[in-house]
Amino acid sequence: MASSEIEVVSSDSKPNNQPVILDVFTASAHGDFHKLRTFVEQDGASVSVPDVNGYYALQWASLNNFHEIAHYLIQHGADVDAKDGMQQTASHWAAVRGSVAAADVLLENGARVEASDINGYRAVHVASQYGQTAFLNHIVAKYHADFDVPDNDGRSPLHWAAYKGFADTIRLLLFRDANQGRQDKDGCTPLHWAALRGHAEACAVLVHAGTKEELMVTDNAGFTPVQLAYDKGHRHVAPFLSNQQRAHSNYWRGKLCGWMVTDIDYAPILFCIIVFLMILFMNSVLADHNLKKITAAVGLWAWTVLSLTVGALIMFYRCSSKDPGYVKRPGDLGTQSDTEDPLLNIDLNSSSVWTGNWSQLCPTCKIIRPVRSKHCPTCKRCVEQFDHHCPWISNCVGKRNKRDFFIFICMGTSISFLAAAIAIQRVWTSTPALPAGETWIHHVLVRHPGLLVFLVMDAVIFIAAMTLTITQASMIARNVTTNELANSSRYHYLRGPDGRFRNPYNHGCWKNCADFLFLGHTNDDNIAWPPLQQVVT
Numbered sequence: 115m116a117s118s119e120i121e122v123v124s125s126d127s128k129p130n131n132q133p134v135i136l137d138v139f140t141a142s143a144h145g146d147f148h149k150l151r152t153f154v155e156q157d158g159a160s161v162s163v164p165d166v167n168g169y170y171a172l173q174w175a176s177l178n179n180f181h182e183i184a185h186y187l188i189q190h191g192a193d194v195d196a197k198d199g200m201q202q203t204a205s206h207w208a209a210v211r212g213s214v215a216a217a218d219v220l221l222e223n224g225a226r227v228e229a230s231d232i233n234g235y236r237a238v239h240v241a242s243q244y245g246q247t248a249f250l251n252h253i254v255a256k257y258h259a260d261f262d263v264p265d266n267d268g269r270s271p272l273h274w275a276a277y278k279g280f281a282d283t284i285r286l287l288l289f290r291d292a293n294q295g296r297q298d299k300d301g302c303t304p305l306h307w308a309a310l311r312g313h314a315e316a317c318a319v320l321v322h323a324g325t326k327e328e329l330m331v332t333d334n335a336g337f338t339p340v341q342l343a344y345d346k347g348h349r350h351v352a353p354f355l356s357n358q359q360r361a362h363s364n365y366w367r368g369k370l371c372g373w374m375v376t377d378i379d380y381a382p383i384l385f386c387i388i389v390f391l392m393i394l395f396m397n398s399v400l401a402d403h404n405l406k407k408i409t410a411a412v413g414l415w416a417w418t419v420l421s422l423t424v425g426a427l428i429m430f431y432r433c434s435s436k437d438p439g440y441v442k443r444p445g446d447l448g449t450q451s452d453t454e455d456p457l458l459n460i461d462l463n464s465s466s467v468w469t470g471n472w473s474q475l476c477p478t479c480k481i482i483r484p485v486r487s488k489h490c491p492t493c494k495r496c497v498e499q500f501d502h503h504c505p506w507i508s509n510c511v512g513k514r515n516k517r518d519f520f521i522f523i524c525m526g527t528s529i530s531f532l533a534a535a536i537a538i539q540r541v542w543t544s545t546p547a548l549p550a551g552e553t554w555i556h557h558v559l560v561r562h563p564g565l566l567v568f569l570v571m572d573a574v575i576f577i578a579a580m581t582l583t584i585t586q587a588s589m590i591a592r593n594v595t596t597n598e599l600a601n602s603s604r605y606h607y608l609r610g611p612d613g614r615f616r617n618p619y620n621h622g623c624w625k626n627c628a629d630f631l632f633l634g635h636t637n638d639d640n641i642a643w644p645p646l647q648q649v650v651t
Contacts, residue, residue, distance in 0.1 A: 139165045142183055143174035150183060154190055161192045168199040176204040176220060179213035184220065194225035201231040209237040209253075212246035217253060227259045234266030242271035242287070245280035247472050254290065261290055268298035276304035276320060279313030281473070288323045288477030295325075301333035309339035309355060312348035315604070321358050322491050323477035329359040381434050381508035388430070391533075391571060392423050398564030399537045405544040405562070415536055422529045429522040430507065432515070439498035439513030439635075441476075441483045471606065485607060486619075486638055487512075488597055499635060501595040511596075517634040520590065523582045530576035537569055593619045593626040593636055 133144045138159050141150035153159040164170050172192040175183040184204070188194060195203050205225050208217040217237075221227055230236050235243075238259050241250040250271070253259040264270050272292040275283035284304070288294065297303055305328045308316040317339075320328065332338055337345070340359050343352035400408060400416055408416065474482050476489050479496050483489075488500035490510050499513035511519045541562055559566055589595065594617050602608045602615055610616030618641045620626065629636045 137165075138171045139169070139174055142171040142180065142187065143178060145175075145178060145180040145183060147183055147186070150186065161187045161190050162196070164196075164198065170196045170198065170204065172196065172204045172220075173198065173202075173207045176208040176213055176216040177211060179208070179211065179216045181213075181215035181219045184216050185223075188219065188223050194220050194223050195229055197229075197231075200233075202235075203229045203231075205229060205237045206231060206235070206240050209240035209246060209249055210244050212241065212244070212249035214249055214252050217249065221253070221257050227253055227257045228263075230265075234264070236260070236263060236265075238263065238271045239265055239269075239274055242274040242280070242283050243278060245275070245278060245283055247280070247283045247286050250283060251286055261287055262292045262296075264296070264298070267300075268296070270296055270304075272296070272304045273298060273302070273307055276313070276316050277307040277311060279308065279311060279316045281313075281315040281319050283472075284316055284319050285323075285472055285475045285477055288319070289475045289480060294320065294323070295328055295331070297331070297333070301331075301335075303328050303331050303339070305329070305339045306331075306333055306337075306342060309343040309348070309351060310346060312343065312346060312351050314351050314354065317343075317351055317355060319477070321355070322489065326358065326361075329355065379508045380505040381430075384506045385427075385430065387571075387575075388423065388427060391568065391575070392420065394564060394568045394571075395419070395533055395537075398562065398568050399533070399540055402540075402562060402565065405540050408540075412536060412539065415532060419529055419532050419536065422525055422532075426522060426525040426529060429518055429525060433511070433518040433522055434507040434509050436509070436515040436518060438493075438510040438515045439487075439500075440493075441479065441481055441487055441496040441498055443479050443481050473604070484638060486595065486598070499595060499638070500597050501589075502597060513635045517630060520583075520586050520630075523579050523586065526575065526579035527583045530572050530579060534569060534572050534576065537565055537572070541565055590630050591623045591626055592617060593621065593630075 133140065133146075135141050135144060135146050135149045138150055138153045138161055140146075141153060154161060161171050170192065172184060172187045172194070173196075175181075175187060197203055203225065205217060205220050205227065206229070207213075208220065228236055236259070237253060238250060238261050241247075241253070250261070254261045262270050262272070270292065272284065272287045272294065273296070275287060294305070295303060302310075305317065305320045305324070308320055329339060333342075338359070340352060340355040343355055399405075471485065474485065476483050476496050478489055478494065481496060483496045484498055486500070487496050487498045489496045490500065490503050492503050493510050495510075497510045497512035499516070501511040501516055503510045504519070507519070507522075509515070585596075589599065598605060598608060598617075608615055608617060619636060619638065621629075621636075621640075626636065
């Protein structure tokens with residue numbers, strides 16, 4: 115598979131690196147308006163004939179986005195749909211470098227946005243081949259270009275974007291409902307081509323936005339995308355696709371059995387563990403007749419543990435059932451017209467919503483999401499300030515429930531520590547002098563098995579809760595999320611001018627903590643320093 119490459123023919127240059135302008139073609143290519151007018155108006159040069167290679171002056175001007183020159187050429191007789199030897203027009207050349215201004219001049223002067231070359235490539239195909247996402251969006255939104263049309267080999271723009279690994283272009287096309295299951299002449303879907311070339315992010319976007327049926331499709335040679343990835347040795351892509359395929363197979367196997375295997379809900383399990391430990395604590399630590407009577411001090415601490423446990427169950431319910439910060443979709447708002455294109459005037463959107471980062475497009479929810487949000491494949495919603503999806507609360511942790519989650523794990527850490535201290539104090543003070551040869555552990559195991567089981571389970575809870583508490587406290591102090599730390603290389607707004615990690619939302623430990631504790635979240639509009647302009651990769 116090879117794209118139609120358009121290269122700029124280099125011309126001879128003067129010793130001072132100034133280009134030599136010899137004719138209308140070099141003048142158009144280099145944007146020398148003065149000399150172009152001289153050639154046309156004084157020397158009578160034609161702008162409607164090609165050069166020795168069959169290329170037109172309008173193509174050169176369009177390639178380099180010299181829209182004023184393009185307009186001048188059209189006014190003086192240039193054909194907007196003139197084709198070179200590959201049957202490519204100036205619109206094709208404009209698509210190579212994403213020349214939006216030049217494309218506007220061409221299309222507003224009658225150029226055909228659906229003009230195809232010898233390979234059946236249209237401007238949408240060329241834009242996808244070169245990752246010109248903004249250009250592609252412009253001609254689709256403003257000029258209604260067909261973004262899902264196949265070329266002569268049955269490959270749509272989505273095929274080309276997947277083959278080249280342009281994840282942002284893929285997001286845009288999927289956002290506009292491009293057919294992800296289309297098979298080309300080789301039987302390949304876009305996911306086949308992304309897997310064949312080993313583009314990890316492209317594969318992830320396609321899989322998460324798709325129906326998962328694409329994982330099972332075979333090409334004409336009988337290979338699935340997973341098999342192609344393994345065959346080509348893409349070790350970073352093949353395991354991901356294999357896991358997704360296995361999860362998809364288990365899902366339908368579970369459906370046939372009448373129960374779900376994937377997306378396991380652990381919240382009821384954690385609730386039962388908490389209740390079980392509370393009962394075990396009361397029976398085996400507080401009410402064990404083999405232990406001494408409870409003193410006033412121990413009773414007070416025990417009452418504190420039980421009260422905190424009830425409070426933890428309340429916080430558990432809150433962070434499990436509370437909206438974590440779902441981003442509203444068009445259907446939820448009920449304001450967007452069915453005929454309104456959300457990407458038509460995308461540059462006019464509020465800077466707090468749109469920052470020029472095409473990863474803000476959610477192909478599943480069909481929304482432009484805030485910068486720090488992410489689509490959760492489990493909840494199937496986009497979540498503001500997405501931290502992570504926690505299976506133990508069966509919910510995402512995001513902008514609206516992160517404080518509840520943090521309070522819950524803090525209480526869990528405190529409860530497990532205090533309960534363990536009470537249990538150890540109770541059994542230590544109640545243990546008589548041991549006979550020779552008997553250890554303290556053996557004595558506890560024989561005389562207080564329930565208490566020992568409690569201590570083991572409590573230790574596991576303590577380690578897990580304390581680890582989570584320390585981790586979350588560290589990220590709160592820096593105002594960064596788990597998702598951002600894990601995927602920092604993918605988020606351009608987390609890079610400073612030197613390319614190193616730098617969080618624009620970090621206002622210092624005290625302010626970060628104060629905002630979190632008092633507001634429950636931070637204001638993303640109030641940034642410490644402006645993020646770098648997003649670039650299309």
